[in-house]
Amino acid sequence: MVRDTCSNTSRSGSRILNVISVTTLASFLTGLNARLAVVGLPVIASALNANVDTMLWIIQGYMFGSTIIQLIIGRLSDLYGRVRLFNLGFLIFICAAIIAGFAPNPYILIIARIIQGVGGALLMTLSVTILTDNVPRNSLATWLGINQVAWRVGAVAGLSLSGIIIDFMGWRWIYLIYVPIGFIFYLWGMHTLRESYKPEEKPKIxxxxxxxxxxxxxxxxxxxxxxxxxxxxxxxxxxxxxxxxxxxxxxxxxxxxxxxxALDLRLFKIWQFTGGITAQLLYSIGFGAFSTLLVLYLEIVRGFSATSSGLLIVPFEASYLVFGVLGGRLSDKYGYIPITVIGLISSATAFLGLSTINPSSNINMIILYEVIFGFGTGLFLSPNTSSIMTSVPAGKRGVASSLRSISANIGMLLSLNVAILSMVQYIPYDVASKLISSKGVEDLDGYTLTDLSNAITRSFAIQALAMLTAIPFSLSRAIKKGKAEIE
Structure with missing residues (x-):
């Protein structure tokens, strides 16, 4: 009897490790994608003769595809299986990478990025759902933190490799590199994952x-x-x-x-869920344009190469690697509310610091702000995600995960657009296009690099404000919860 119990425990532990390994690899792949493309933006813009709006859509095309499919991922996963759909995400991601790698113009690249966003959404959303289904609740925040740290490891790898890939292999390999990596991850997922959740009835799309x-x-x-x-x-x-x-x-x-x-809006009656989703949205409005703005500042205003710019953003990702796991553990021990609030305050402080930089700012100060931002991101994201996912019944976690991802993606989409809108209030659209594509930087119709720097840093100030407005929604979950218990 004892032997059977030990055997079952061993099999259960092995199954959980298999789940964690595959979902971690999926997060790594999508993190790699996020940073490889951003650092190469000026090079891609120049190669494809893209202006500011087409470049904006190359960035947000991925998030657009990701956001629209989020709406039905929960239902699709219930119909066809979470594991089957998750593995399909790898194949879609790989096929889109091939199209992007051979894109002859920015419009084909945008279409490829939209398709790739669909694959990325399947991987990211269902990785959280599959983890929630298989990992014990008392350690869920920790494993979600590790899952998000894996995304950051991919991001660090992307930042470190982007310049090297561009300089020695060309910008097209920023996308083609996903083909062999993604296929290996797909084979591992097919080999290890098994369905653990079966819905009571098949839903309609x-x-x-x-x-x-x-x-x-x-x-x-x-x-x-x-x-x-x-x-x-x-x-x-x-x-x-x-x-x-x-x-x-x-x-x-x-x-x-x-x-x-497609979305069970009754979930918004659960304030722990609603407050977390709203905080996620506002945080993403702040976070979304961070890498794009900093790359533009480093490559255009300061004149750093793609390789150097990528390496100079690594401190943020490295900071998150450390504090992402710590945030999950602290949340498991002390609760999510104080940890998420500290994360929001720290992130807003970092962005206020970035809003003061200029063309001659000390790089060490910029690195310090990045480290503070990584600290804040680590303390906010995994505890907030855990609080959202555990606030709903098991049968609604697929929909909850989709809503969480939708709020994050819409926030990032708004962040990119608000950042560009803010910039063109201080510099004309044509000048902004030259800025993005690195063309004609020496001839900016009377505008100087200081003007460009000011346009970028004012966007950081707006992002800081968005993060600060998320704090009341995180705090209010404690108040609402207390009232519910009294009633």
């Missing part, structure tokens, strides 16, 4: 909700893109903005009324 949400997100992103063009397009941009809000309202009404909605 909410095609109407998916269509409305996709139309809403497309409208608002096109609107924000056109606002960057200036007064010539302000009318059509305004029409698109109003249209997006109408579509959002229709989407909410649709989701409330149908029997099997």
């Amino acid at each position: 909410d095609i109407g909700g998916f269509t409305l949400f996709t139309a809403f997100l497309t409208s608002i992103l096109l609107s924000l893109t056109m606002f960057t063009f200036g007064s010539r397009y302000i009318q059509i941009a305004s029409i698109l903005l109003v249209t997006s809000l109408i579509l959002l309202a229709i989407f909410v009404l649709w989701e409330i009324r149908i029997l099997q909605p």
Whole structure:
């Protein structure tokens, strides 16, 4: 009897380790993707003759594809299996990387990035869901922290390798490198993962909700893109903005009324969930444009090479590697609220520091701000994710994970657009395009590198404000919880 118990325990431990290994590799792959592409932006822009709006869409195309598919990932995983869909994510990611690597123009690259975003969303969202299904609750935050640290390890590798890949292999290998790596990870996932969750009934796909949400997100992103063009397009941009809000309202009404909605909006009645989702959204508005802005500052304003710029962003990622695991452990021990609030305050402080830099700022100060930001990110992300996932019933975790990812992606999309909008308030659109593509930097129509630096750093100030506004939502979960217990 004792022998059987030990054997079962051993098999259970082995199964959990297999799950952790595959989800960790998936996080590593998506982290690698996030940083390889960002550091190479100026080179890609120059090679493909891209202007500021097409470059914006190369960045946000990935998040756009990721966000729209999030809406139905939960339902799709219940229909076809979480593990099967997770492994499909590897194949989609690899195929899109091949298209991106051979893209003849920025528009094909944007399409490839949208497809790649779909694959990346399957990997990231379902890795969290699969972990939550298989890992004991009392250690979930720790393992989620390690999962997110794996993303950062991939990001560090991306930052370290990006310049080398660009200099010796060309920018196309920023995408083609995923093909052999992704295929190896896919084979490991097929070999090790097994389904552990079976829904009681097969749900229906909410095609109407998916269509409305996709139309809403497309409208608002096109609107924000056109606002960057200036007064010539302000009318059509305004029409698109109003249209997006109408579509959002229709989407909410649709989701409330149908029997099997893409998003179960009843989850928002759970304040621990709602507060965490809102805090995630606001944090992402602050976080989303960080790497892009810092790369532009380092490569354009300061004149560093792609290799040097990548290495100079490593301190942030390294800091997160340390404090990402620590944040999960502290949350398991002391609760998520104090840890997430400390993380938000630290992150906002770092961004306020970055909002003061100029073309002659000491690089060591910038590195210090990065380390503080990594500390704050580590303390906020994994505890907040854990609080969101454990606040809902097991059968709703797929939907909860999708909502969490949607809030993060929408926040990052808004962050990129707000950053560009902020920049073009201080420098003309044409100058911004020259800035992004590294063309004509010596001829900026009377504008200097100081003006460009100011445009970038003002965006950091806006991001700091977004992070500060997330604090009340994290704190209020303690108040709401207390009232619920009394009642």
